[in-house]
Amino acid sequence: MVSQSFRYAPNIELLTARAVDLMWDIYEGYSDDVFDKKELIPSVAKNIDLGVRVLRRGSPPTRAELLPGRDLGGRRASQGVPLESVIQAYRSTERTIILDLFSGSQAWPVELTSHYADLIISTFDLLTQEMINSYRETASAIEAAQRRVENELVTAIANGAVPAASDLDRWTHTLRIEQQGPWFSFAIGSVRNADHVEVLRLRQRIAAAVQAYVIGPVLFGDMGRLTVALARPRGRVNDIPQLLARVLEGFESAAGYAIGVGGVSADLVAAQESCEEARDAVAAALGGVRPGRVVQFDDVLVEVLLAREPELASRLVESRLGALREHPHLIDTLEALVTCNHSQAAVAKALFVHPNTVTYRIKRIQELTGFDPLSMAHFSQMATALMWRRMERATS
Structure with missing residues (x-):
């Protein structure tokens, strides 16, 4: 038991305010456009209160006391706050307690001050690890759900189905995209059957290459031997075919990939036409143009007419x-x-x-x-x- 003569009894409300100031509008995701600051204050206060309780009794936190870390990890993952930001927020809270602890420790024995510091650091290490585990579990579940919704959206649009308003709302909410505004499509195909993992790697490279030229994520859907993608252009799409061509040139594969690019449509639902154009373009590329090429729909109109x-x-x-x-x-x-x-x-x-x-x-x-x-x-x-x-x- 810690001696009452050296009992640590800080102003938790004051420490909470200090810690919040160290993270709000400082770390990515800790801002009003992601979640309400009012939600942050009680979670920081709980962590500080836990630290104080641990110091008062002189022993590490129990499993039950670490549960708020799991809750917070899942919540921040759902909000889309970067994991690194959440880790730094924990460190800011830890640092706030330690600095306050040391500011009043001049009269304490050195051993006690060191013991207190070790307890705070180990407590926040445990809290952080609980948060990280929960964050990753939640993020993985969210990603899997998003991939399902993403595939559902792209295949529905590409197949020309008229989606129900409820489906559109669900898709756009889950994927955090806008229905309105221009959309365009491109389709990836190969001369030979491509390995699924290889296709996923190609998707990742393409998404990274075009990210600066699109608004929001590139959405992919599996359609048999083709992969159809939808994206919102940031401006004109003139540079995107060249970017896609460079990705293919640098992607080693025996599958013989080609990409067809459709025109720009007025909105997400109207992008069905762009999807059809992209699929026609890649089919023409695989059928009559050297594989490994990126082909725009307008460049293969004759081939498309023949194929139709x-x-x-x-x-x-x-x-x-x-x-x-x-x-x-x-x-x-x-x-x-x-x-x-x-x-x-x-x-x-x-x-x-x-x-x-x-x-x-x-x-x-x-x-x-x-x-x-x-x-x-x-x-x-x-x-x-x-x-x-x-x-x-x-x-x-």
Whole structure:
């Protein structure tokens, strides 16, 4: 038992005010935009009171006395206060008690002062650890719930469902996002089946890369082999495709990723159109554009038109290229004309043949198909047919 001659009896209200001043509007999350200051005062007072009780009896806190630490940890996690800020707030309270303790300790034996300091430090170590454990448990549960809601929101919007007002309110409240204002979508796909953990790593890199260009979180949803994302642009989205491309370039994978970017929609519900565009764009990228590319919807409109009308596209291939089925070298010549921007000299060089051979093959193509590759009107149709042919082969 501590001697009554050296009994520590501080003004708890005064110490509480001092401790609160050390943390309010100082540490991130300890401000009116996160929680009410009136809620902070009693929790700090309880911790100081616990410290005083521990000092008076001269023994560490009991398990029951540490329960407020668990309650506070869960509450701060729910409020979104950073864990480091909560830890620093505990240290500020601890420091307030120790400074007050030392200010009146001149008449106390050195051993008693040291014992008091050790008790306060160990008490707040235990409180802090209880808080940390509870904070992490709560944060993990919140994150899991948010991921479920996030996936639910993105898949509902992307599938074109008209969400109920109650669902929208729940989604926006849980994820702390705004329905109004512009939203856009991008979709991630791969040529080969991608490992789920690898996709999660790619998501994290993308979210970090674009964070400065979006408002709030990037929301992801799983849609089969595609991952669809929704985000609110901070301004124009012109720079985002380049950022996404850099992420893909620096991401080592054999899966062959591509990303399709949709246009900007007026609000969250209207972003269904952007989701559709993003999915169409990534499908076109995987089907006809080199994997590892980031493709904007407006850049693959022809591919999208073909993909949306596959029967007509197949008829186009048959009518323009069907007669060349038994002549693969003529197909190669047409492909080279596309790649070489219609330059016969460049085609000859690319195919390692004489220019006269290219001329002969072009005449032969016209004879077999009835379409002249030297006519831009005919050539554009044949090039479009070749595009669909490549897309079909890539997805077969």
